[in-house]
Ligand code: ADP
């Protein structure tokens with residue numbers, strides 16, 4: 489099945505998507521990760537995207553849509569995929585529904601104070617990309633990756649000013665997708681205010697539930 493994870497920044501899309509990807513053996517496609525890897529490698533796309541990302545603004549639709557379309561052509565997407573961080577605009581949503589059948593959209597929900605706390609305490613490994621949280625997914629040493637020994641850093645856009653901007657952008661550009669997918673009848677709300685494990689269990693339950701409106705919809 490093709491799945492979309494929707495929800496504000498910091499709601500745990502990435503963390504839960506990594507686990508779902510393992511559980512269902514479908515690729516996790518995270519546009520934020522793809523963009524950051526382009527920035528790190530200083531590709532043309534990366535250079536174009538960087539200044540939007542650092543400020544917490546969206547990278548232009550054309551750039552991101554092209555990147556995702558290329559990725560979905562890959563053979564590993566044949567049996568399904570989980571999209572994390574895409575679509576983020578109505579335009580992106582229209583483009584994806586033109587090329588793929590979306591089975592379920594999971595709308596992860598948590599309030600702003602939880603989100604801000606999570607983002608501010610997030611640390612990322614500069615070498616392997618693993619994402620830690622200083623309270624929930626603690627590294628042994630707060631500056632060193634347990635998995636590979638890489639240096640842990642705070643994303644530029646996880647600093648307080650950029651967080652505010654990202655939440656604003658989310659409300660303006662991405663939140664309208666909730667209604668967009670409600671109209672298609674494929675969206676399910678999931679409470680994402682608990683621990684990563686609780687969040688994962690709820691998500692898997694919703695994915696495995698055959699009828700798409702049977703649960704969690706308020
Ligand atoms: P989060 O979900 O925590 O905000 P992501 O890693 O998904 O973070 O995205 C980081 C940044 O990458 C965004 O703030 C934005 O600049 C850019 N980005 C990621 N996905 C998209 C997208 N679908 N459209 C436009 N910009 C995107």
Ligand code: ZN
Pocket residue numbers: 613614615616617618633634635636637638
């Ligand atoms: Zn690492």
